[in-house]
Amino acid sequence: MAYAIEMLHITKDFPGIRANDDITLQVEENTVHALLGENGAGKSTLMSILFGLYQPTSGTIKVNGKEVKISDPNVANDLGIGMVHQHFKLIECFTVTENIILGKEPRTKLGTVDMKKAREKVVELSKRYGLQVDPDAKISNITVGMQQRVEILKMLYRDAKILIFDEPTAVLTPQEITELMQIMQNLVKEGKTILLITHKLKEIKAAAQKCTVLRKGRCIGTIDVKDTSEEKMAEMMVGRVVSFMVDRPEARPGDVYLDVDHLNVKGAKGTLAVKDFSLKIRAGEIVGLAGIDGNGQTELAFALTGMTKIESGTVKFMGEDVTHASIMSHYRHDMCHVPEDRHKHGLILDFTLKENYVVHSYMEEPFSKNGVIKMKAIDEYADRLSEEYDVRSGEGKDTITRSMSGGNQQKAIVAREFDRNSKIMIVVQPTRGLDVGAIELVRKKIVEQRDKGAAVLLISLELDEIMNLSDRIAVIHNGSLSGLVMNKDVTENEIGLMMSGGLSKFDEEAKI
Amino acid sequence: MTSKKHSTLVVSLIAVILGILVGCVILMVTGRNPLNIFVALIRSLTGFSINNPDRGINMMYPLNWLLSSMPVILTGLSVAFAYRTGLFNIGGEGQYIAGSIACAAVALLIDLPPVIHTIACVIAAALAGALWAFLPGFLKAFRNINEVVICVMMNYIALYFNDWFVRSFLPIDEFTLARTVNFPETVSLGNLGFGTASQFNYGIIFVIIAVIVFWFVMEKTTFGYSLRATGFNSEGSRYAGMKNRRNTVLSMMIAGAFTGVAAAIVLIGNYSYGRIYTGFDNFGFDGISVALVGGANAFGVLASGLLFGLMAASETQFQILGIPSEVSDLIQAAIIIFVAMQYGIRLILDFLDRKTMKDKVKEVA
Numbered sequence: 001m002a003y004a005i006e007m008l009h010i011t012k013d014f015p016g017i018r019a020n021d022d023i024t025l026q027v028e029e030n031t032v033h034a035l036l037g038e039n040g041a042g043k044s045t046l047m048s049i050l051f052g053l054y055q056p057t058s059g060t061i062k063v064n065g066k067e068v069k070i071s072d073p074n075v076a077n078d079l080g081i082g083m084v085h086q087h088f089k090l091i092e093c094f095t096v097t098e099n100i101i102l103g104k105e106p107r108t109k110l111g112t113v114d115m116k117k118a119r120e121k122v123v124e125l126s127k128r129y130g131l132q133v134d135p136d137a138k139i140s141n142i143t144v145g146m147q148q149r150v151e152i153l154k155m156l157y158r159d160a161k162i163l164i165f166d167e168p169t170a171v172l173t174p175q176e177i178t179e180l181m182q183i184m185q186n187l188v189k190e191g192k193t194i195l196l197i198t199h200k201l202k203e204i205k206a207a208a209q210k211c212t213v214l215r216k217g218r219c220i221g222t223i224d225v226k227d228t229s230e231e232k233m234a235e236m237m238v239g240r241v242v243s244f245m246v247d248r249p250e251a252r253p254g255d256v257y258l259d260v261d262h263l264n265v266k267g268a269k270g271t272l273a274v275k276d277f278s279l280k281i282r283a284g285e286i287v288g289l290a291g292i293d294g295n296g297q298t299e300l301a302f303a304l305t306g307m308t309k310i311e312s313g314t315v316k317f318m319g320e321d322v323t324h325a326s327i328m329s330h331y332r333h334d335m336c337h338v339p340e341d342r343h344k345h346g347l348i349l350d351f352t353l354k355e356n357y358v359v360h361s362y363m364e365e366p367f368s369k370n371g372v373i374k375m376k377a378i379d380e381y382a383d384r385l386s387e388e389y390d391v392r393s394g395e396g397k398d399t400i401t402r403s404m405s406g407g408n409q410q411k412a413i414v415a416r417e418f419d420r421n422s423k424i425m426i427v428v429q430p431t432r433g434l435d436v437g438a439i440e441l442v443r444k445k446i447v448e449q450r451d452k453g454a455a456v457l458l459i460s461l462e463l464d465e466i467m468n469l470s471d472r473i474a475v476i477h478n479g480s481l482s483g484l485v486m487n488k489d490v491t492e493n494e495i496g497l498m499m500s501g502g503l504s505k506f507d508e509e510a511k512i
Numbered sequence: 513m514t515s516k517k518h519s520t521l522v523v524s525l526i527a528v529i530l531g532i533l534v535g536c537v538i539l540m541v542t543g544r545n546p547l548n549i550f551v552a553l554i555r556s557l558t559g560f561s562i563n564n565p566d567r568g569i570n571m572m573y574p575l576n577w578l579l580s581s582m583p584v585i586l587t588g589l590s591v592a593f594a595y596r597t598g599l600f601n602i603g604g605e606g607q608y609i610a611g612s613i614a615c616a617a618v619a620l621l622i623d624l625p626p627v628i629h630t631i632a633c634v635i636a637a638a639l640a641g642a643l644w645a646f647l648p649g650f651l652k653a654f655r656n657i658n659e660v661v662i663c664v665m666m667n668y669i670a671l672y673f674n675d676w677f678v679r680s681f682l683p684i685d686e687f688t689l690a691r692t693v694n695f696p697e698t699v700s701l702g703n704l705g706f707g708t709a710s711q712f713n714y715g716i717i718f719v720i721i722a723v724i725v726f727w728f729v730m731e732k733t734t735f736g737y738s739l740r741a742t743g744f745n746s747e748g749s750r751y752a753g754m755k756n757r758r759n760t761v762l763s764m765m766i767a768g769a770f771t772g773v774a775a776a777i778v779l780i781g782n783y784s785y786g787r788i789y790t791g792f793d794n795f796g797f798d799g800i801s802v803a804l805v806g807g808a809n810a811f812g813v814l815a816s817g818l819l820f821g822l823m824a825a826s827e828t829q830f831q832i833l834g835i836p837s838e839v840s841d842l843i844q845a846a847i848i849i850f851v852a853m854q855y856g857i858r859l860i861l862d863f864l865d866r867k868t869m870k871d872k873v874k875e876v877a
Binding site: 307326328330331344345346347348349350355359360362363368371372373 | 732733734735737738740741744745747748749750751752753754755
């Protein structure tokens with residue numbers, strides 16, 4: 001079979017580091033080929049080379065059998081290589097059609113944009129590949145899944161033959177993920193070639209034929225997906241045996257620690273983002289909150305941690321009313337908070353790692369005394385945390401956190417928050433951007449905290465994570481609680497339906 | 513991405529050198545001798561005249577250099593302190609005048625023994641500067657009103673308030689009617705002129721204390737830690753539970769206090785009477801440049817304050833050597849531009865590094 005892309009013996013050196021070391025990637029035509037690797041394994045570097053953003057130090061690239069030199073992204077586009085980015089690059093106030101044609105608009109004789117022709121082309125493409133979109137809807141009014149289809153259509157409109165999907169499922173619901181898998185199959189049927197970058201093994205199993213695994217800049221091997229188990233792939237990626245299912249003994253819940261009663265919270269737009277939301281969480285249990293991104297999770301987490309004003313309702317920490325208390329007083333009531341946005345909230349990016357470790361506790365002994373910082377104590381503490389949570393950085397604890405990789409930034413936040421051993425834990429997207437090994441570590445730590453008696457609210461967009469860790473599962477849809485069930489009695493499909501508002505289910509056993 | 517290995521110090525030094533080179537080029541283009549710049553700078557720095565070497569060293573020049581550096585170091589600290597908290601203190605002129613009013617009032621209206629009287633004047637000036645900076649800080653913190661707008665308005669309020677206050681409440685000098693009577697002898701910063709005509713004085717002690725206080729508070733205390741956190745990422749520090757609003761107000765007030773001290777030192781050391789301002793002294797605005805060049809840290813500001821003081825002190829030398837004093841302004845401006853371009857300078861340094869690295873690799877091969 002012919003190869004659509006061949007990257008042969010690619011080596012890329014950066015000052016002081018070899019990011020790609022003799023990597024060979026051969027993608028057969030009309031297949032879905034997965035590229036698997038941990039953070040920092042060299043996936044992005046390799047794709048940047050394919051896209052013309054970097055030049056390889058050595059090695060050759062062939063497209064459709066012909067050797068090419070991809071000097072910049074325009075060359076890649078001309079060669080029919082298109083990329084669907086993880087973070088969509090769409091203009092919110094434009095319509096679907098306008099977004100798709102942007103930069104390559106069909107013209108009328110007068111030189112104005114021929115919207116009629118553009119629309120026809122979009123409709124035709126969407127029919128042919130089974131990509132359902134509303135060509136006249138504004139981006140701000142359509143679902144994330146549809147936005148992604150718009151991104152794909154953008155590439156197809158530009159006659160891309162080879163589509164690179166960069167972590168495409170990170171923002172989708174389970175149903176949307178299934179749809180995307182179907183779309184990929186359709187695309188392959190229509191003669192396209194797909195390169196899928198992901199760290200989700202399940203999706204590789206479902207969609208890809210071949211998979212190339214990278215580890216620490218080297219190519220570990222290319223495998224036939226149908227002959228290889230998920231465990232084996234994970235082992236190739238991390239370099240050791242990884243357990244996916246965190247060992248989670250039966251929960252032994254105690255008193256109610258977190259009591260949320262009829263909570264109403266306004267969102268940024270001034271409308272209610274959290275509506276009449278009630279939930280109780282007991283010591284020693286993990287309650288997972290599932291939901292599609294943007295259904296009020298962010299506002300709920302902010303309201304529980306004191307970061308936003310509460311319209312009505314109450315929040316109690318261990319019986320004490322903290323509804324209108326300051327953020328500091330929330331922490332004093334023994335709460336910790338792993339925030340959703342690690343750059344905006346979780347870290348002071350221009351601070352060093354060790355300074356970031358003490359953002360809550362710098363006022364306390366031994367980190368300071370009489371208002372004077374005790375750097376030695378902070379140094380020691382930082383060394384211990386980095387060690388325990390495997391936080392890696394170029395210059396150790398003195399590294400400016402801005403220069404750390406996303407995964408290590410996240411681990412640093414988790415380390416800081418978990419090490420406080422709080423009674424109430426508000427944990428939002430704790431494993432976002434982490435690789436398999438780090439995910440395993442963080443999940444273990446969450447269960448460990450539970451077993452120490454913490455009440456854990458786990459808010460995550462990853463349904464796997466919710467199903468894996470939670471004792472009870474709450475589902476939020478459009479700001480309201482649309483389900484509260486025991487994890488053991490529910491299927492992934494049911495949760496998916498509750499997330500999209502198609503089902504409302506409340507177990508008797510799950511109610512307190 | 514650029515590396516951080518080229519420190520702010522190196523970048524600032526390069527900016528200074530480039531700025532002076534720009535001055536040289538301007539002089540060459542206008543047909544003057546560019547080397548005169550160095551003759552003037554060396555005279556101001558060391559008191560040694562290259563053109564008249566037999567005259568030896570005149571200490572007056574270096575002392576005057578230090579004298580003119582004192583206020584800009586203090587106003588530089590002021591701007592830098594606010595800047596580290598994410599605030600732009602462009603209200604230095606107002607805080608300076610407020611400080612000067614308080615200083616004159618305490619000097620003329622209260623009787624105190626020597627030394628204590630002087631210290632009381634300086635403290636009053638610091639408090640007045642802080643008070644003047646309170647409103648911009650408060651409005652920023654609690655009403656989210658841009659501090660720059662309020663600061664600029666406060667500058668003009670100070671200017672006219674000064675006129676009314678001094679004429680209404682302080683004894684006016686009968687002959688000129690444009691200033692107060694002289695301060696009593698109990699208010700004095702002494703003279704450290706070492707027999708020269710320089711007015712250099714014990715104000716330098718306050719400057720040194722201010723630099724150390726700035727460094728200690730900003731880098732060593734929990735308060736400074738939270739100020740820096742607020743400055744880098746106010747949402748992040750809010751998440752951490754820090755009191756951003758309180759920090760904003762306090763940071764502005766401390767900044768104002770530094771400027772107030774500058775006013776007292778100038779007023780007592782150089783004038784010894786209460787002034788009725790008709791315009792700004794510009795020390796507050798100069799502080800912005802000083803803070804920028806000094807990288808907004810204590811010792812950087814000290815160094816850059818000394819640099820800007822040197823420029824100011826060299827102006828007479830420039831004129832004697834036929835260099836228009838505008839060239840001194842021009843060099844200052846060029847330095848500021850080059851510092852603002854520090855990202856570019858870093859890029860160039862990184863590029864040069866990589867080139868030499870490549871050459872080395874070639875040599876090895």
